[in-house]
Amino acid sequence: MHATRTALPATKRRVPMWDNARWVAIALVVVGHGILPLISVSDAAYSVYLFIYSFHVAVFVTVSGYFAKSGPLTGRTMRGLLTDIVFPYVIFETIWTVVKWLVTGHFSYDLATPSWTLWFLIALAVWRVALPFLVLLRYPLLISIALSIAAGYSEAVDSTLSLTRIFGMLPFFVFGWSIRQQQLTGRWLALPTRVAWRWRAGAIALFAAVLAVMPLGIDLWRDLKLRRFLLYDEGFDDLGFDEPWSGLVRLVLLLVAMVLALGFLTLMPRVTTPFTRFGSATMYVYLLHPFFLYPFRESGILEGPQPRWVLPAMVLGCLLLAVVLSTTTVRRLFRPLVEPKWPWAFRPTPETPTGTIVLPVDPPPAPPRRD
Template identity: 55%
Template sequence: MSRPATPAVARPAAGTRVPMWDNARFIAITLVVVGHAILKLIAESDTAYGVYLFVYAFHVPVFVAVAGYFAKANPPGVKQLKRIVTDLVLPYFIFEAIWSAIHSIRTGWLSVDFVSPSWTLWFLLALIVWRVTLPYLALLRFPFLISVAVSVACGYLPGVGGDFALNRTLALLPFFVLGWKLRQLPFTAIWLRASTRVVWVVRAGAIAIFGVLALVIALDVPLWRDLKVRRVLLYEQAYPEFGYDQWWAGALRLAAIALAVVLIVAFLTLVPRRTTWFSPLGRATMYVYLLHTFVLYPIRESGLLDGPQSDLLLVAMILLSVLIAIVLSQPIVRRIFRPLVEPRARWLFAER
């Protein structure tokens, strides 16, 4: 019997883009938009709450892991340090200033706060910390286990609050380290070379995993509300702040991390390996991340999503989210908003 043919997927050369990861980026950022778009619906709709839990079980961990996959653990040089400033620090101050202006106009009071990040801007601050600390973590023997211990431990410390997004930065650190570790392992090369038969067997298992997750959530949504599972999946607060002051409360975050790791791997196996129509869009995830809130904000503030809603509105918001992600990934959007999202700021740096 002849061996099954291996698909014509070549091992990527160093420095080349891998379509699978661009695909993963776009799907992950689309799920981020979906999660934000349906938030206002979950209070009145069990269906929306179930979809929200399903998405939040893995979408932020996936997004963080993909960011970690492209991170470098070698000591940063001048170029890398400049990129931290231009890609993260400056956009944070620019968009925080914009949101401060919006809040000031809306409330009628001048409000400027660069300590408490607005809405999605916590991710920029977290990326700064993760990128700076990764070279130190990489020196240790068990960086992933250490990051898990840090994540679980910080949940016992209410003093680790939301200032400069320190709570989420520490809580989500394991997924950034996991993404970096996936690049150290031959995960991508092995998966890209896998035969069609192997791929579909693995994908069938991944679909089963997501199917079980959806079924478990759907069986008793009121129970998950009562247990405050949503607050666990946000990785945002200390356990006592949402009602878990028992000594074993850390097991909740540990279970969430374990589930997310399984779902990250399952998600990556379901992502198309080859170039797709949305592969080029995966290069603009930061534009989608920073700009989609300005599209959703007026919808959320209009009252349209308040009160009891039909499931049709849930479907409409999900479809709108996909459309938003596609539109904000277009080259024209990138050209218009590049000075805000990717400011070059050569004037800021000293001559060397």
């Protein structure tokens, strides 16, 4: 007699390449924010900043889109949106309101105007809700690009609830979803190492070219306000470009960023690395690092000309900060803020598909007994 085996539930296997990409992308976010005070007077810092921003936001949003679900919105999906995005947004917006009140003496609690990096949470929530509707259409990526460009011309799309960035970066989110639909990950992981390195050599050459172009055209980039274009948080009129061709600039930047995002992903190790385990801590790094960089931003300590060693020191310091914020200890301490579950906020009563509360029905009275 053979022993009966109980089937175990399948567990999701994490792919090291994506965890590597997640952490490197968030580390670059920290570096970009860290060197921001230096770019006004340092061409070297501005070149590094533009190089990072030419692709790292696209990578971060693309990775988010890759793992987004495009199926119908369910109660479980909506609950996940609340616990993963809405609740953390309310918590950290409240914290930032208190911090700015203590620093400036001015109190303003406005959930419609996200503080510093919190725009991403609002955008992520909207993108996740919109994706199931977008993918019903025949060409969702082309439609998202058209919406992004059209939003740049519209005066109605402003910074309220980060609408400018929601529309502006929507193509990157849909692009990530498209990568998954094409099953490119499986094909890439199946390539022999020798072939993979051919693609990586091309990606290295591409990034080297971009890095070389940045300092060569530094005056032109300042005149064109390239940095502000790369942030996607202003309309073309606000940027001072009200010409009909302004949308072509955004189109070129979107396409270049998508190509660079693919190049970035090809450079990510396909095997486990020392920072692979940090890939699941990106939201901790994203939400916590501004508190450590805020003093540099507000104190003015980095304003004006700085010694040459300051830029590499800030880069290394930001990378170290990203490592520290990815550790298990930090995650354990701040989990109630970054990953609030709040079971008390949800109704325990089961519902029908239409949302009607299911009330218990009393059993019918028993018929009278006949002796």
